[in-house]
Amino acid sequence: MTTTPTIESSLTHLAVDTADLARLHRRLEDAAERDGVLDIAYTTVATPVGDLLLAATTDGLLRVAFDCEGHDAVLAALAEQVSPRVLRSPARLEPVVREVEEYFAGHRTGFDLRLDLRLARGFRRSVLAHLREVAYGATTTYAALAAAAGSPRAVRAAGSACATNPLPVVVPCHRVLRSDGHVGQYLGGVQAKERLLALERGAA
Amino acid sequence: MGPMKPFEQVVADHGATVLRVCRALLPPADADDAWSETFLSALAAYPRLDATASVEGWLVTIARRKAIDQLRARSRQPVPVAELPEDDGRPEPGEARPDLWAAVRALPTRQREAVAYHYLGGLPHTETAAVTGTTAAATRRAAADGIRNLRRTLGGDATTRQEREA
Structure with a gap:
């Protein structure tokens, strides 16, 4: 017993592909970085102490957060305290991810990164x-x-x-x-x- | 004033809806550009957004402006929401109902906008009216005319292929 959906409900259910949205998101990351409107870029990295959230301004690494802090809560706090112009944008964090992975692999004893210490006064x-x-x-x-x-x-x-x-x-x-x-x-x-x-x- | 969510959350909440609206107004390649332009502009202006504003209505307003820009660039004539250019022949991305997308894009401008913002963008007719600068009554009428036209175009049968095969 199939009922014919109305045009209205067909319209409401017109789908867009998540792969298209992912591709457009990456394009937005690049454009935002290029235009200087990405105040906080973030990504996550898997480590032996759980997933770490890494967030950076253009000045440097702003925040590292453990899973137990709640990454969403940390991002919400950053939006409040620093800027709501926040995007998941791994490119800015590439050097940070590399050094964190080297550290946990035992191949690095010090971090050579620019830090943005504005959250500590x-x-x-x-x-x-x-x-x-x-x-x-x-x-x-x-x-x-x-x-x-x-x-x-x-x-x-x-x-x-x-x-x-x-x-x-x-x-x-x-x-x-x-x-x-x-x-x-x-x-x-x-x-x-x-x-x-x-x-x-x-x-x- | 509530706290502002990280913009990433805005993209997650409204990205699909804005893409649906863009695809109803423009052929696929142009729709992608309009989506990108919309979220880039929105990101830049986001800290100044009134915290009580409808984020969806704000994004659709920007998307409409970007769509008009795209169409103007195509036609090189300063006509608001000009006639649609020919489809660019690209396969519809993530396509389930090519017939329905095509039928929406073939509607007259006011009907297309009313249908796109209300049914694809999820805006109430009052907000669509604000976005397009008309009255809620006119918008409701345009949406009803649009639905009637779609029903005629699609032969009164809106069943999906999957359902027909089921």
């Missing part, structure tokens, strides 16, 4: 600057980090600077441990932190 930003000096495979403590950033008593503030690090993995907050030797919290989860530390000990 004041003391937090100076903590991140000092974090970048903690070498691959080494660790430090929140207390030592606070002292290095010029405020020895601001241990909790140093901890929250790590907890709100917009660029985890690349800015190595996973190398900061508690003074009592415990591994401490991590925004990607304690397991991810242990995994990164093991990788850098050459034991991954």
